[in-house]
Structure formats: structure tokens, C-alpha cells
Amino acid sequence: MPQYNSNTSLSYLKGVGPSRADLLKKELGIRTFGDLLNFFPNRYIDRTQFFKINQLEQNSAEIQILGKITSIKTVQQKHGSRLVATFVDDTGTIELVWFRGAKWIKENLKVNVPYVIFGKTNYFNRSFSMPHPEMELVAEYKKNLRTAMQPVYPSTEMLTNKGVSNRVVQKMIQSLFEELPGRVRETLSKPIIESHKLIAKYEALLNVHFPKSQELLTRAQFRLKFEELFFIQLQLIRKKMIRKSKIKGFTFDKVGAFFNTFYTNNLPFDLTNAQKRVLKEIRKDVGSNAQMNRLLQGDVGSGKTIVGLLCMLLALDNGFQACIMAPTEILAIQHFNSIVEMLSGMEVNVALLTGSTKAKARRMLHERLENGELHILIGTHALIEDKVKFKNLGLAIIDEQHRFGVEQRSKMWLKNELPPHVLVMTATPIPRTLAMSVYGDLDISVIDELPPGRKEVATAHRYDSNRLSVFKFMKDEIAKGRQVYVVYPLIQESEKMDYKDLMDGYESISREFPIPNYQISILHGKMKPADKEFEMQRFIKKETQIMVATTVIEVGVNIPNASVMVIESAERFGLSQLHQLRGRVGRGADQSYCILMTSFKLSADSKIRLETMVKTTDGFEVADVDLKLRGPGNIMGKQQSGVLNLKIADIVKDAGILKLVRSIAFETLQEDPSLQKEENLPLKSTYQLIHKNSGVWSNIS
Numbered sequence: 097m098p099q100y101n102s103n104t105s106l107s108y109l110k111g112v113g114p115s116r117a118d119l120l121k122k123e124l125g126i127r128t129f130g131d132l133l134n135f136f137p138n139r140y141i142d143r144t145q146f147f148k149i150n151q152l153e154q155n156s157a158e159i160q161i162l163g164k165i166t167s168i169k170t171v172q173q174k175h176g177s178r179l180v181a182t183f184v185d186d187t188g189t190i191e192l193v194w195f196r197g198a199k200w201i202k203e204n205l206k207v208n209v210p211y212v213i214f215g216k217t218n219y220f221n222r223s224f225s226m227p228h229p230e231m232e233l234v235a236e237y238k239k240n241l242r243t244a245m246q247p248v249y250p251s252t253e254m255l256t257n258k259g260v261s262n263r264v265v266q267k268m269i270q271s272l273f274e275e276l277p278g279r280v281r282e283t284l285s286k287p288i289i290e291s292h293k294l295i296a297k298y299e300a301l302l303n304v305h306f307p308k309s310q311e312l313l314t315r316a317q318f319r320l321k322f323e324e325l326f327f328i329q330l331q332l333i334r335k336k337m338i339r340k341s342k343i344k345g346f347t348f349d350k351v352g353a354f355f356n357t358f359y360t361n362n363l364p365f366d367l368t369n370a371q372k373r374v375l376k377e378i379r380k381d382v383g384s385n386a387q388m389n390r391l392l393q394g395d396v397g398s399g400k401t402i403v404g405l406l407c408m409l410l411a412l413d414n415g416f417q418a419c420i421m422a423p424t425e426i427l428a429i430q431h432f433n434s435i436v437e438m439l440s441g442m443e444v445n446v447a448l449l450t451g452s453t454k455a456k457a458r459r460m461l462h463e464r465l466e467n468g469e470l471h472i473l474i475g476t477h478a479l480i481e482d483k484v485k486f487k488n489l490g491l492a493i494i495d496e497q498h499r500f501g502v503e504q505r506s507k508m509w510l511k512n513e514l515p516p517h518v519l520v521m522t523a524t525p526i527p528r529t530l531a532m533s534v535y536g537d538l539d540i541s542v543i544d545e546l547p548p549g550r551k552e553v554a555t556a557h558r559y560d561s562n563r564l565s566v567f568k569f570m571k572d573e574i575a576k577g578r579q580v581y582v583v584y585p586l587i588q589e590s591e592k593m594d595y596k597d598l599m600d601g602y603e604s605i606s607r608e609f610p611i612p613n614y615q616i617s618i619l620h621g622k623m624k625p626a627d628k629e630f631e632m633q634r635f636i637k638k639e640t641q642i643m644v645a646t647t648v649i650e651v652g653v654n655i656p657n658a659s660v661m662v663i664e665s666a667e668r669f670g671l672s673q674l675h676q677l678r679g680r681v682g683r684g685a686d687q688s689y690c691i692l693m694t695s696f697k698l699s700a701d702s703k704i705r706l707e708t709m710v711k712t713t714d715g716f717e718v719a720d721v722d723l724k725l726r727g728p729g730n731i732m733g734k735q736q737s738g739v740l741n742l743k744i745a746d747i748v749k750d751a752g753i754l755k756l757v758r759s760i761a762f763e764t765l766q767e768d769p770s771l772q773k774e775e776n777l778p779l780k781s782t783y784q785l786i787h788k789n790s791g792v793w794s795n796i797s
């Protein structure tokens with residue numbers, strides 16, 4: 097037997113062998129002893145409880161029954177055959193069924209000998225059956241140590257089909273512990289273990305796989321979650337510290353004519369306190385000689401753009417160029433228009449660059465960018481093409497749903513000998529725990545206050561059967577001079593059907609709101625840009641009162657007089673999309689309304705989404721619920737799955753642990769930035785191991 101170490105291939109483990117090792121690698125990514133040791137149960141079941149057959153209920157979880165087989169038969173079916181055994185206890189009878197491996201099972205099953213069977217039951221034709229039960233002779237069962245917490249490991253259909261049952265996995269892990277020399281290297285430092293009363297690493301691993309008691313299981317889970325989250329935070333915070341100390345940035349130490357002229361003459365309103373605070377945070381960053389990498393969070397309509405603009409003017413005052421990159425062309429154009437308007441009367445050269453910029457205009461733009469004549473460039477991904485070269489880019493603002501790939505950002509850095517300061521603005525709020533995990537290496541600023549005078553959008557949920565009263569409400573509001581959006585879902589997979597829904601809706605609204613009293617605009621993705629613009633303009637000029645649209649209006653539309661948002665089939669929208677749509681109203685002085693129309697048939701999740709929308713207009717609260725419903729991976733997309741691919745911790749449920757370990761990681765690194773102290777050696781070697789093994793965590797700088 098080769099000496100165990102965590103990199104030993106699993107095929108050397110007793111009872112595994114090459115083909116099983118291969119299967120485990122393919123199905124679960126488990127290759128080594130270490131991988132298996134860190135393969136954790138996703139739940140525990142109580143195997144001290146027995147069910148009587150007459151107590152069985154439909155849709156119960158896995159249960160175990162004590163009884164015996166009275167007869168076995170093979171039943172022919174269209175494809176192959178199935179094996180059926182009659183199983184009885186003193187209260188009733190159920191059928192055990194096997195669709196695969198029938199021959200082997202038939203030869204091994206014993207009749208009239210007591211068994212403990214375990215599995216999930218089906219209910220069909222008024223009787224219960226249990227497909228592919230786990231079976232154990234009572235004599236065997238009694239020999240094994242039983243606790244109330246039997247681990248259940250994640251599995252796949254392929255593993256089940258190939259006979260790698262939960263029991264088999266348990267046995268593998270048992271042999272693994274037999275191979276262990278009794279202890280596993282400690283990964284945390286003594287002071288951390290002691291001050292947080294953590295159990296030792298080996299104890300934790302042992303009890304998470306073979307819990308001796310509920311209390312020990314809880315402590316084991318806590319210790320392992322603590323550790324998992326701790327090392328992620330250690331990594332993120334260290335990355336941030338290294339970046340700050342190593343990557344020099346431009347120093348914007350002057351506040352000059354661009355900023356001051358704008359502030360005194362052009363600023364259309366007073367900044368909110370939150371905007372002022374954030375501006376101060378940014379100025380402190382760009383005034384030091386380190387590169388800024390900051391995330392600016394704020395709810396829809398909280399006024400992130402003006403903060404971005406002021407920062408760009410600061411860059412200009414210090415002799416640098418600035419740029420804004422937006423995720424869509426519509427948004428880039430909107431930024432361009434509003435920024436040009438806000439800068440009117442000032443000598444600032446602003447240009448727009450998108451995929452539709454014509455070659456000739458592009459050539460001129462490139463030239464003006466390189467000779468420094470252009471101050472501010474606004475655009476889409478087109479901005480990071482190789483041909484786009486700035487004379488001296490000092491600040492790059494990324495306005496987007498979520499973080500662009502690191503790769504893309506670093507491309508922007510290469511345009512200079514020093515990287516520009518980077519400000520990332522999110523379009524929708526991100527829950528704190530998620531921000532900590534995914535953006536933990538960035539500094540974060542939050543605008544947590546809306547501009548004054550905004551009235552909360554009143555939100556209601558109505559069923560389709562109430563449509564007439566909703567129409568009546570729309571008419572009343574239109575009579576007061578307001579405008580109304582009616583939005584239909586647009587989901588790629590069923591585009592044709594969605595289009596039909598939109599057109600049907602348009603027709604019924606046209607009937608209800610006839611010409612000449614009412615005029616209606618329509619806007620959807622299939623229209624030519626010029627037609628879209630035309631319809632948009634009619635609505636902006638108040639020539640039309642109703643805008644029937646798909647979600648193309650989700651971003652980039654700002655029409656203060658439109659104060660009613662009707663969302664059709666609201667159950668088909670995600671929470672952040674609903675919140676974004678609602679953000680299109682409530683931009684003027686009038687009371688605004690958002691009406692969520694749905695059918696009667698609603699899933700449990702849809703109900704929660706609708707209730708949340710009605711209950712709160714706070715984007716951070718909405719985002720929290722969204723995170724709970726969909727999980728971090730779905731919210732942040734695949735890009736971040738590295739940081740979010742956790743083995744045991746859950747950033748929603750373990751938010752408390754996350755906050756705790758972040759502060760511990762921070763303190764630890766502040767005291768000992770390169771983990772040189774004797775007591776921190778375990779931290780250092782674990783850190784280096786993780787660093788080496790994980791591509792996602794590799795340091796980009």
C-alpha cells in the first residue's frame with residue numbers, strides 16, 4: 097500500500113479500482129484521497145427511526161422499514177424485465193422493484209430473512225412500492241454503528257445506475273479514514289482556533305462524515321464552513337492589499353476648471369448626501385498613488401451617472417482622458433446624450449463609439465483619441481478593441497449589470513504604462529454577502545439614498561380577471577395627463593409566442609383605448625432602430641399616452657411623465673427584471689404606480705416574487721430575496737462560479753460566518769501581511785496550496 101497523501105489517486109483506495117475511480121472523476125470530479133475527504137454530505141437522515149408499512153404516506157422522504165421478503169418474481173415488460181419482490185411487516189405489504197441488475201439481485205436476495213430496507217416510496221394504484229431500495233440484513237445492520245445522522249452524499253443518475261450507492265460512498269470514506277494516519281494537517285492558526293472555539297480539522301472531517309452526535313456534527317460543519325469561507329476572504333483581501341501596494345496609479349490631486357465649472361454652473365441639482373460621501377471615497381482613492389478598483393453600487397435611479405461624470409471631470413482636470421463602457425448600445429447612446437447635454441457650454445470633447453460607428457467616423461475618432469483631442473469616450477465593448485488607443489486614459493468607468501471578465505478589464509489596463517483607475521457601476525444592487533464574495537478584492541461604495549422628492553412607486557398585484565378595473569385606472573391617470581407603459585415578457589426560447597402575446601395585447605388595448613381619444617406607441621426588438629426612435633420620440637413628446645413594449649425598455653428609458661407601469665404576465669419575469677422595470681416610473685414628481693398582472697396559476701416562487709415586489713421598493717431587499725430564490729451562481733453568472741463553487745458553506749445561509757471570517761482575515765493580514773509569523777504558518781501553507789491548485793483564484797496582477 098502506498099503511503100497515503102491527499103494527492104494519491106483514488107484508484108489506490110480499497111474497494112475503488114480504476115473503473116470506479118474513473119466514474120467518480122467523471123461524475124463528481126473526485127480524483128484523489130483529498131478530494132474524497134472533502135466531499136461532504138449535503139444532508140443527514142435519521143436512520144434510527146423505522147416506519148411501519150401502514151404508516152406510509154405519499155411523497156414522504158426516504159424512510160426505512162423492517163420486514164422480510166415473502167416472494168420474488170420477474171415481470172416481462174416491453175423492454176427487458178423487472179424484478180418484483182413482495183415485502184411485508186406486521187402491518188402490511190409493499191413491492192420492491194428493480195429495473196436494472198435484476199439477475200444479480202435475484203441471486204443474492206434471501207426470502208423470509210429479516211431485512212432493513214431503505215429508500216423512497218412511490219404510490220400508484222393505491223399501493224406503495226420502493227424502487228431500488230438499499231437492503232441490509234438485520235444481522236448486518238446491528239453490527240454497524242448507527243447514529244441519528246446518517247450522511248447522504250450528492251450523487252448522479254449514472255453513479256446510481258453503476259451501483260455506486262450512498263452506502264458505497266460511505267464505505268469508501270470509511271476505508272479512507274482507516275488509511276489516514278490518525279490525523280490531518282491543521283489548516284488554521286492556533287489563535288484563531290482557540291479564540292473561536294473551533295474543533296480540530298481531523299475531528300471536523302471525521303464528524304462531518306460520521307457524526308457522533310448532533311452537537312459534534314454542528315461544530316464540525318461550523319469549523320469547515322468557517323475554514324472554506326476564511327480562505328476565500330484571505331485570498332481576496334490579500335489580492336487587494338497586494339494590488340494597492342504594488343500597482344501604482346495616476347494621482348488626481350488637482351480639482352480644476354472642468355470640475356469646478358461644472359459644479360457651479362452645470363450641476364442640475366444638489367447632490368444627495370450619499371452621492372457626496374461616495375464622491376469623497378473615490379477622490380481619496382484616486383488621490384493616493386495606488387490604482388483604484390472600486391465597485392459603485394446603488395439602486396435604480398439613485399444617481400450613479402452623475403457621480404461617474406464628476407470623476408471623469410476630475411480625470412480631465414489632471415490632464416487625463418476618461419471613458420465609460422456600457423453593456424448595450426441603447427445605454428451607451430443614452431449616456432452619450434445625457435452627458436453631452438449636461439456638459440453643454442463647456443469645452444469638453446465627447447465621442448460615442450459602438451458597433452455601428454461607421455469606418456470613416458471611427459478612423460477620425462481613433463486619431464483624436466490618440467492625439468489627446470478627445471476627452472471622454474463613451475461606448476460599448478467596442479472600446480476595448482485593440483485599435484482603440486488612448487493618449488492617456490486615466491479613468492475607466494464600467495456601467496453594467498455585473499462585472500466584466502477580468503480579462504477584459506486587464507485589456508483596458510494595457511493601453512498605458514500605468515493602468516487607469518477603474519470604477520465599476522452595477523445596474524442592480526447586489527446583496528452584501530454576494531458582493532463580499534465576488535467583489536471582495538475591490539473597494540465598494542454604496543449610494544443608499546434616492547434623490548429627494550421621489551415618491552415610492554405604489555405596487556399592486558392584479559389577476560387577469562381584474563383587467564377592466566386596471567383599464568379604468570389607466571384611463572383615470574391618462575385623464576390627469578400621465579402616460580402609461582404596458583410591458584410584455586420577451587424570452588428568447590419562445591420569441592414567436594411572445595411576439596403574438598404582444599400583438600394581441602396591442603390589439604386589445606387599441607380596442608379599449610380607441611383613436612382619436614388615445615394614441616398608442618409600440619416598441620419591440622424586431623423593429624428597425626429608426627422606427628424605434630420614431631415611436632420613442634412620439635411618446636417623449638406626449639403625442640401618445642400609452643407605450644406598449646417588450647422589455648427593450650428595461651434599460652435606458654427615462655421619461656418622467658410616464659407614471660404607470662403595467663407588467664403583463666408578471667409571473668414570467670425574474671425579480672431583478674421586475675425591479676428594473678418598475679424603476680422606469682417614479683422619475684417625476686407625481687405619484688407612480690406599478691401593476692403586476694398575472695393569471696391565477698402561480699408557482700410558489702412566483703408568489704414570493706410578486707409579494708416581494710408589492711412589499712418593498714428597496715432594491716437591496718429585492719436582491720436579497722432574489723439571492724435566496726435563485727442561488728448565487730444564477731445571479732452572478734458562470735464567470736464567478738469559481739468563488740461561488742463552495743463545498744460546504746452557503747453564502748445565503750452562512751452570511752453570519754462569512755462576515756465573521758472576513759473581519760478575521762482582514763485583521764490577520766493587517767497584522768501579518770505575508771503570513772510570516774510562526775503561528776500563521778498553517779495559514780500560509782494552506783493558502784499557497786489553494787493558490788497553486790486553483791486557476792480561478794490566480795492573481796491577475
Ligand code: ADP
Nearest residue numbers: 365366367368395396397398399400401402547
Ligand atoms: P442610476 O443610478 O440608475 O444610473 P441615474 O444616474 O440615471 O441613476 O439617475 C436617475 C435620475 O435621477 C436622472 O434623471 C438624474 O438626473 C437624477 N438625479 C441623480 N442625482 C440626483 C440628485 N441628487 N437630485 C435630483 N435628481 C438626481
Ligand code: MG
Nearest residue numbers: 400401495523
Ligand atoms: Mg445607470
